[in-house]
Structure formats: C-alpha cells, structure tokens
Amino acid sequence: MASGTLLYAQSGGVTAVINATAAAVIQTARAKKVKVLAARNGILGALREELIDTSKESPATIQALAHTPGGAFGSCRVKLKSLDEDRAKYERLLEVFKAHDVRWFLYNGGNDSADTALKVSKLAAEFDYPLTCIGVPKTIDNDLAVTDCCPGFGSAAKYTAVSVREAALDVAAMADTSTKVFVYEAMGRHAGWLAASAGLAGNGADEAPHLILFPERPYDEADFFKRVKATVERVGYCVVVASEGIRTADGRFVADAGGGKDSFGHTQLGGVASHLAGRVKDALGYKVHWTLPDYLQRSARHIASKTDLEQAQAVGKAAVEFALKGMNSVMPVIVRTSDAPYRWKIEAAPLSKVANHEKTMPAGFIRRDGYGITDKARLHLEPLIRGEAPPPYGRDGLPKYVALKNVGVRRKLGNWAG
Incomplete structure (x- = not known):
C-alpha cells in the first residue's frame, strides 16, 4: 500500500465528462489502496481546508459519477498568481497538504490550472516536501497545448x-x-x-x-x-x-x-x-x-461522445498511475496515432509545455474565405464526436444522475484568512 493521501481538485468551467475523469481517479486509486480526498470547490477548498473524504462513497456511486455531468465536488474560477505575488496562498496549500499527508496532488483543469500545479510542485521542492503534482486535462474549448484534443x-x-x-x-x-x-x-x-x-x-x-x-x-x-x-x-x-x-x-x-x-x-x-x-x-x-x-x-451529458468519455476516463486513470510512479509536474495527454482508423494513446507531457500555452485553430483547418472548415479539419474533428454513451434513464423519463454525500474530513489547521 502506498503511503500518503491523494488530493483531487476540479478547476474552472466543468464539462459533461469531468466527473468521468474524477470517477476514474478514485477507482484507480482505490485499486492501489490509496485514499482520495477531494477539494470542495476546487483550489478554494484546498486553501480553506475544506476537504471531502471520497471513501464515504460506495463503489456504485462512484461508478454512477461517470455518467453524471457538472462538477461533483465543486469547482471555481480562481487563478493563483506567481509564487512571489501569492506566496502566502502557496504556503497555505503546502500546510494543508502536510496536515493531511497529501503526497499526490491532481489538478483537473486547463492552461491556468496546469500552471498552478507546476508552481505548487516547485514550492514543495523548495521546502523539501515529497509531493507529486499532476495536471489533468479538461476544457470544452480544446485549447490545451500538446494534447491532440482535450476531454470535454x-x-x-x-x-x-x-x-x-x-x-x-x-x-x-x-x-x-x-x-x-x-x-x-x-x-x-x-x-x-x-x-x-x-x-x-x-x-x-x-x-x-x-x-x-x-x-x-x-x-x-x-x-x-x-x-x-x-x-x-x-x-x-x-x-x-x-x-x-x-x-x-x-x-x-x-x-x-x-x-x-x-x-x-x-x-x-x-x-x-x-x-x-x-x-x-x-x-x-x-x-x-x-x-x-x-x-x-x-x-449536455445525455448526448456525450463515447470517444470523449473514454478519453476522460483514460486521463484520470493515467494521472493516478503517473503520480504513484513519482512522475512529477506532468500531464497525461492524448496522442493521435492514426486518423483512419482513428487511434489514440496516453502519454506524459511536462507541465511546463502546457501551462499558459494556448492552442488555436491551425490555419489549415479554416477555409480560405474564412467562413468554414476544411476537409483537413473535418478529418481531425469527426472522430472526436463519434459514438454514443447515454446515461441510464428512470421511469420518469429523465437521466438517473447521482449526488454525492461529500462528507468533509476534520480540519487540523486554523481558519484561512485569505
């Protein structure tokens, strides 16, 4: 059994499949006998020491999380500045991590979140605290660098x-x-x-x-x-x-x-x-x-892409595996190996190559007149929306989504004044 706790947090605007990533994180960690805490409302929960004990949720509930939209633990739009400008906040995070024996930090978000995970890893190294930080990709805008596409x-x-x-x-x-x-x-x-x-x-x-x-x-x-x-x-x-x-x-x-x-x-x-x-x-x-x-x-989880769901689960699973191997400051990214048939795999990319970089549409994907997509864009995009992965429906005709208990753990530190 690995020693320590894994902390998972969601960031920014949620997606139809971010909870599928969360479910994969929890399921993979449980199989490795690693306890998973989740930050309530993203990085704010970590700063406030508002942490959720995911072990209080049943396996069936975590499984149902994979077809439930929204952000199960809450998210937020809070960007930490540089290590110098927001020094007190970063040190507070480290205090919370130490108090709860957090040795692995998985931050599920976009460009800015990758940057935060990178900075936290640098601070931990400065204080000689054994912490592995992993950025987990998520965004509907598909603007993350390095990865072929982004879950969501x-x-x-x-x-x-x-x-x-x-x-x-x-x-x-x-x-x-x-x-x-x-x-x-x-x-x-x-x-x-x-x-x-x-x-x-x-x-x-x-x-x-x-x-x-x-x-x-x-x-x-x-x-x-x-x-x-x-x-x-x-x-x-x-x-x-x-x-x-x-x-x-x-x-x-x-x-x-x-x-x-x-x-x-x-x-x-x-x-x-x-x-x-x-x-x-x-x-x-x-x-x-x-x-x-x-x-x-x-x-719109009811019309989710099966490809997207599978990729969201894959990055969650890989994030835990990378973390437990000590692969610090990386992100599991999707690498396309073939267009036809569509094939992909997961690899690790340095957070330094993802953080605060933005991937816009390639010029070759936009029609010459500027008002449509090219065949090259169609070839790239079409596989990403393939397949259906509908949620189960109840007799009332509505999807059967799940609500977590989100039981908090006992605080060990004083209130955060930030």
Missing part, C-alpha cells in the same frame, strides 16, 4: 454539431414565410474549436452552417452582411455559427459585455449572437432568430 471538447462538439443540424432543419421548414437568418453562439474566447465543430453538421456550401465566424479571423461586418445576403438569396435562409470571441480588425471583442475581467484575466463576454442578429435585421431587413446555448454546451 468532444461532447461539447457533438452537442454543437447536433444542435446546429436540428435547428437548421427547423429554419429550413419555416424560411419561406418566417426566419431567414439563424445565429448560433458557440463558446470559445480565443480558439474557434467549438465553432468549427458546428461545421460537421453539414457538407457543401448549401448545407448549414453556411457561415462560421472564428476568433482566429478578424470580423468584417460589411463582408459578413454580403455573404449572409448571398446565402439567403441562393439557399432561402442562412445559418450562422459565431464564436463568442470574434474580434474586429483592431482587436476589440464584438461581444465585450463591459463586465471587466475575471480572476483569470479574461474579458467578460456575452451576446455576440444577439448583437449579430440585431445588426443583420437592421442592415438587411431579414427576420432573424438567435440562440445562446451557453452552459448547455458543457453540461
């Missing part, structure tokens, strides 16, 4: 492609006397991966989505209006998918909500679909409808 993205991409295809059929049915333009807003601040996944909904210039707006390309309103008008005149209607992070040529977010920046330094965005809809209506006179799926994109 495939399911959000599947939801996006299916939703756009279904909505397009609705618009087509009513276009003669009603809606001419439909605008769908996809998440993606700097990277257009989710918007690109909408391109899987159709093939050819006359199949929806007719226009995709990527944050990697400057938004030109006049050109956009021209293309919307041409599509309506040719097809009878126009379906537009816009990434929330599209910017004008001068770098200004089209959908800057004016809410300042969050703790990660991100501008609050919101309403690009409603903005575009209003502008199209005013400029072209068409009847326009728009939608903002928002959290639905990342919580």
Whole structure:
C-alpha cells in the first residue's frame, strides 16, 4: 500500500465528462489502496481546508459519477498568481497538504490550472516536501497545448454539431414565410474549436452552417452582411455559427459585455449572437432568430461522445498511475496515432509545455474565405464526436444522475484568512 493521501481538485468551467475523469481517479486509486480526498470547490477548498473524504462513497456511486455531468465536488474560477505575488496562498496549500499527508496532488483543469500545479510542485521542492503534482486535462474549448484534443471538447462538439443540424432543419421548414437568418453562439474566447465543430453538421456550401465566424479571423461586418445576403438569396435562409470571441480588425471583442475581467484575466463576454442578429435585421431587413446555448454546451451529458468519455476516463486513470510512479509536474495527454482508423494513446507531457500555452485553430483547418472548415479539419474533428454513451434513464423519463454525500474530513489547521 502506498503511503500518503491523494488530493483531487476540479478547476474552472466543468464539462459533461469531468466527473468521468474524477470517477476514474478514485477507482484507480482505490485499486492501489490509496485514499482520495477531494477539494470542495476546487483550489478554494484546498486553501480553506475544506476537504471531502471520497471513501464515504460506495463503489456504485462512484461508478454512477461517470455518467453524471457538472462538477461533483465543486469547482471555481480562481487563478493563483506567481509564487512571489501569492506566496502566502502557496504556503497555505503546502500546510494543508502536510496536515493531511497529501503526497499526490491532481489538478483537473486547463492552461491556468496546469500552471498552478507546476508552481505548487516547485514550492514543495523548495521546502523539501515529497509531493507529486499532476495536471489533468479538461476544457470544452480544446485549447490545451500538446494534447491532440482535450476531454470535454468532444461532447461539447457533438452537442454543437447536433444542435446546429436540428435547428437548421427547423429554419429550413419555416424560411419561406418566417426566419431567414439563424445565429448560433458557440463558446470559445480565443480558439474557434467549438465553432468549427458546428461545421460537421453539414457538407457543401448549401448545407448549414453556411457561415462560421472564428476568433482566429478578424470580423468584417460589411463582408459578413454580403455573404449572409448571398446565402439567403441562393439557399432561402442562412445559418450562422459565431464564436463568442470574434474580434474586429483592431482587436476589440464584438461581444465585450463591459463586465471587466475575471480572476483569470479574461474579458467578460456575452451576446455576440444577439448583437449579430440585431445588426443583420437592421442592415438587411431579414427576420432573424438567435440562440445562446451557453452552459448547455458543457453540461449536455445525455448526448456525450463515447470517444470523449473514454478519453476522460483514460486521463484520470493515467494521472493516478503517473503520480504513484513519482512522475512529477506532468500531464497525461492524448496522442493521435492514426486518423483512419482513428487511434489514440496516453502519454506524459511536462507541465511546463502546457501551462499558459494556448492552442488555436491551425490555419489549415479554416477555409480560405474564412467562413468554414476544411476537409483537413473535418478529418481531425469527426472522430472526436463519434459514438454514443447515454446515461441510464428512470421511469420518469429523465437521466438517473447521482449526488454525492461529500462528507468533509476534520480540519487540523486554523481558519484561512485569505
């Protein structure tokens, strides 16, 4: 039996399959006779010494966690600054780890979380504390460096492609006397991966989505209006998918909500679909409808990709195995070994190559006119949304999701004043 405790924490926006990763972490650690604690509400729980004893959950409950969306232990959007700027917080983390004999720290998140895990490992080394830190990949934006794709993205991409295809059929049915333009807003601040996944909904210039707006390309309103008008005149209607992070040529977010920046330094965005809809209506006179799926994109476990689920479980299992081998400051990443047939494996990547790096859409994935995806992008994206992994349903017709007890462990330190 390995000596010490493993602490798992979730970070940032959750996904449809992040709990599948959590379940894999717990199941793998249990098989190795390692106790797993979880931080309540992410890194805040670790700082506040609000830790959950996962051993109080039955094997059946942990198994059911794999098909339950959300973040079972709670997450948060809190970014720790440099070791010098947030020294007291990092030292507090180390105090909590020592108090609960935490020897392995698994932080399930994105770029910033990988950076935090890396910094914690450096501080532990400075204090000569035996701690292995592992970053576990998660994000629907698919913007993590090194990994071929990111757990959470495939399911959000599947939801996006299916939703756009279904909505397009609705618009087509009513276009003669009603809606001419439909605008769908996809998440993606700097990277257009989710918007690109909408391109899987159709093939050819006359199949929806007719226009995709990527944050990697400057938004030109006049050109956009021209293309919307041409599509309506040719097809009878126009379906537009816009990434929330599209910017004008001068770098200004089209959908800057004016809410300042969050703790990660991100501008609050919101309403690009409603903005575009209003502008199209005013400029072209068409009847326009728009939608903002928002959290639905990342919580739709009922339509999860089987590929995504399997990858989410694989990185959780590998994270524990890497940790117990003492592979400090690494992240289990997905490596594609073949496109056709689609094949992949898990390898370890240094956190230094992941932390605070952002992977945007390759130029070769965006159509030359800037309004669609290429065959190369389709080849890359399509396998990620393959397969169905529906949750079990009850007699009431609703998915049977699970709620954890989340029993806290006794505190050993004083209250955190931070």
